[in-house]
Amino acid sequence: MKNTLLLFVYTLVTQIITAQNINLQISDSETKESIEFATVLLPEYKKSFVSNEKGIFMVDPNKYKLPLKVIVEQFGFEKKEITLQNNTTAYTIFLDPAIEVLQEIIIPPANAKIVERTYGRTNEGSGKIQGQMNRFDNENKDSGAEFGLIIKTSNHLKKLKKVHWHINGITFKRAIFNLQFYEVENNKPTKRIPHSEINFSINENQKGWLVLNTENKDIYLDGTKKIAAILKVQKIEFSKGKNEGYIIMNVGAATSNIMTLRSNIYEGWESGPMNFPFYITVDSYE
Template sequence: MKNTLLLFVCTLVTQIITAQNINLQISDSETKESIEFATVLLPDYKKSFVSNEKGIFMIDTNKYKLPLKVIVEQFGFDQKEITLQNNTSAYNIFLDPATEVLQEIIIPPANAKIKERTYGRTSEGSGKIAGFFRSYNSENKDSGLEFGMILNTNNKLKKVKKIHWHIGSVGFIKAVYSLQFYEVENGKPTKRIPHTDIHFTIKNTDLGWNIVNVEDLNIYIDGSKKVAAILKTLKVDLNKKADDNYLGVNVGFAAGNVLTARDSQFEEWMKIPMNYPFYITVDSYE
């Protein structure tokens, strides 16, 4: 009798815990394939998150009360808004592809002279001033922190070949980041420039210069003199043995190629008169 009662209590507790969470499965409406690292917005709480690489995101309904408005978006798809109800434990969300944001096909001028140029901060610095973009934990690791630099370039057509990022110190095990280029107005990122996704992983052993070769992705930037190179946190594997799961870089004060960041899509971009070792190598058509 005691064993039966204990089993009943355990089952009841398990059901209660399960009911506290709602799982979202985000997929492509045409291919039915999962959409990795989609953005999940909770406008009533002004919170933004990122789904995992399988398009799954779990919402804690103890923290975010039902009924709950949820907006799901991913670059290249139409945004979708739903309302989560009390009697729903799981949702399959299908996003429709958006044709208006397809990457433009650019043919470089045949008679142009190609010069390799670099834009950003190429020196790694002395290491005397360290900056930390995030102390990741279980509460904020899925929030999709965005940070990057406003790069001063030229007014020529440019093909991006390589991304260079110097890492000073790492507290987590590994993290996945995306890189997206933005147009710039009034010193802040505005409209995203359509191009193939750039995803890469930083491990706690990847200290020093990390180079990502993107030449085969055919990413072109038009004659804009300023462009924002924005890194977004997609996934973090926390080091449970570490006191702090941080990402550290060498920073310095700067008037050009300055740092910009935001914690959430509901926040304005912050412009900070500092920079860190990060630059792009391009072919400039002049």
């Protein structure tokens, strides 16, 4: 009887704690549709997170003290700041579309010669040096970690056709990534280049070259000689019975096409003379 009572009390307390979690629903103010993988910032704690594919993110007030300032942002929308209070457990946050960051309409020159070119690291590597990218666990799987390559290109207008990424293996069940392109200064990403979203997933069976066909997205890269191709972690799902995982790739020393990364949006980009097998195929207008 005593054990049963203790179990009942424990279950009741657990339910109360769970019920205190604050639910954020992030949606488009015009369409009222959910905004998938929006960035949720907690500036007082210098933490960043990513909502799920339904635009939902749960805040644990036992971990982050209320009242709590929250900033929500997504590329293509105006950021919004709210303060979570003790007496509210659910918020619907509407983001307004930002006209000034919409993708430009680019018309390639009619008389230009079109040459297919590749930029980045096209070889898989020797296999002797393998790198494990960020260790993903329950603490950082929603942090929106980013990594990628700073790629030397050319000064011609380029239309993105394909993206190639070689993976030796992953030790989690599934992950969703977003590919973003940035302008570069001092070997670090700066301003994001406006383009349509490129979301894709990989799973535990992923090995070898992953090829993303982007030709129908009409993504153009201008004459910038260096661009940053950044992979942002949107979601990690661990295998049953596990709570951590890695991406395994061949890495190597490099003087060009160098690696860059940051663990969350509040950290500065770190760039170094290493790279991994990743390249883009483009139509170059010359």
